[in-house]
Amino acid sequence: MKLSKYLGYIFLLLATLAACKKDNGNYDYKELPDFYIDTVGVQKTFETPQSIGTVVITPKVVYNGSESNLEYLWRVYGTTADTLSREKEFRSVIANNPGTYTAELQVKEKTTGIRALMRYTIIVNSPRPYGWLVAYETQAGGSTDVALIRSTEIVKTITTDVVMRNIYSEVNGGPLAGTPVSIVSNVSSPAADMLFTSQTAVRLNRPDYKKLQDFNQLFVAGAPTPKPEAVMEVPFFGNHLINDGEVYWQYSGLFIGKISVDTKGYKAAPFGYAIYGKNGGFYDMLNRRFIYMEQQLSQAATYASPKAGSTARFNLGNIGKDLVYVGIGFGQNGVSSNPDTYKYAFFEDIDKSKRWFYGINFTLPDQPDLCMVDISAMPNIFNAKYFELGTLGSVAFYANDQILYNFTYNNATNTASTPSVAFTAPAGEVITSIKLLKQPGSGYTGTESKSNRIMYVATWNAATKNGKVYLLDANPTSGSLMATPLKVYDGFGKIKEMCLKPA
Amino acid sequence: MNKNKTVMYKIRTFTAILIALVTLPLLFACKKNEQDKTYKDVNRIGIAGDPLEYATADSLLFSFAVYPAGTSEAPVSVIATIMGGVSSSDREFQLEIDPAKTTAMPAEYALPPSFIVKAGSATARIPVVLKRSTRIQSSSVKLALRVAANANFEAAPKSTFSLVWTDELTKPANWDGSGAVGFYFGKYSKVKHRLIVDATEYKNLAVLSGLYNQLFYIASRALEDLTAYNAAHPGEPLKSEGGIAIGICSSCE
Structure with missing residues (x-):
């Protein structure tokens, strides 16, 4: 027993001594080159507008070997990591939506595989913020581009006006085919920026105006031959499309299908309007009647004749006149907060002998007539092409090529005032669009609200191929416009459509 | 003390049995495992439907009703699979219609004139055309196929398959x-x-x-x-x- 005990100690001792043996591994030690990215005094945060403008980052790589021995990889991190470049100097347009991103530079030493890392912050701003959008036929003709006008009158936070021209072609490689039909910018229900031309339509990325979907992609299936004529903007329900006289209703951002009415068929006039609790309404030019669309239904409905004994001055189901314009106007009895603000329409008799001004309450088909005024005596009313309605006063506007008139109406007395000349286009220019601002403006709240206080008038000079936008001070209750424009912007194509870009 | 010895004895016996239990299978593991992989039976052939055409185990149900009115016939498949080795030459096999189970008229379907398993292949796709007749608008018809033995193949265990079609919605x-x-x-x-x-x-x-x-x-x-x-x-x-x-x-x- 004792012997084995000693043997045990000897074994332990040998094992301990063996541990002292120098461990000569089978690897080599090498001197590593001096290799790192110097950060001292280097700009680490960069700011850029989305999709336009180039971000340039020149990293200071310290390396005492040959430059050709290095590999570069630039990546940006958002929800995913995207490779941006493999060059040493980063030079790129950032297409990511507005936000703060981390860009990482990875430099790899090819012989050793060692990497040096550096991170930079890139702040991407919305290049196309709140402002007034104008869609115009390009000076060359046949195609559409868009400008964004940021005036101090509608954006309180800026001190000088900014006009961004050709914002569509700048990021999409060229203008959109066809002449302008409609431009839409809604922040909610449904949130969409869309541009419609006589030949196509596109959905756009709000911050940078890049094309997201083309005409066919805007339909669930079975897109018709594109011939957009108007867009019916119905808050909450969608921006329905009038294409070649047919209405395609929108649901969850896509055009679903064609609206059917009855065996009489229909040809939709290029206007549409919201009706409380409905998918919207339009005018059938074929049968000269109004049509309403129920929610989430392709089957639209007609209005029954008013009940026997009704004193209604007209029948929504059988107007019997040609529609010239219909839009949302001022609420009855001054109740502008009415959820279903009243509609006003300009009609022309079939024999073109008279023009009429109708006030319509679509929620009371038995008594829809707010007013029905013969306006044939109004100056230049028979060649009026452009119309607009105030929403804060009983005010209406119409314009022919040269003169913009305003008048007021009174539903109680069924009368309209004698129109006043509100604006006259300078020699050589023709009016191509009129539109009131119907939002408060950015930063203009409460009593400062600019709603109904700014009238935009677009003109076109065919000789000089110059499109202009006049920004006129408007009186919300009388409709009169200040003679001297607040601002005049020019250098556009032939403007046909305008709308507010609310974000 | 005596009692302890008995316990010790029992433990030892138990240990010995355990060792034997572990060792014996190890010894048997040394026996060479001879498996014969060659097919010894006669060549056989079976038929089934194509799962991609939503065929079930013994039949394929097809409805013309969800096709446009202009669709007058529909191609479907029956898949024949052999049992046994593949051959270097084409081999014909025989399918016959089970008259007891078939309700379809000959004009209501079309079968190829002959059935062949190609050289080097273990399966054959048999194209069958189902026709849309007026009477199936309110009923369904059935074509029951089964393998008949010939010089090349006997019937496999799964050697019957039915096609059922209708025009009823x-x-x-x-x-x-x-x-x-x-x-x-x-x-x-x-x-x-x-x-x-x-x-x-x-x-x-x-x-x-x-x-x-x-x-x-x-x-x-x-x-x-x-x-x-x-x-x-x-x-x-x-x-x-x-x-x-x-x-x-x-x-x-």
């Missing part, structure tokens, strides 16, 4: 209830179902639960067709088999 299971597609179309009728199926490229409503956009689109196109039909037939609107004029909406007949 059946109410999709998801028309009512949760995920109901009926919400988009209204009350069910075969006339309405036919209208819907003919309207678009979407044929099978059973797979469309919850796809609102597609269902709205189908409803829109079906309504377009209905309106066109009614306009072409004044005073004679499209009616359900119950004789009521149909419409396309949640509460429509």
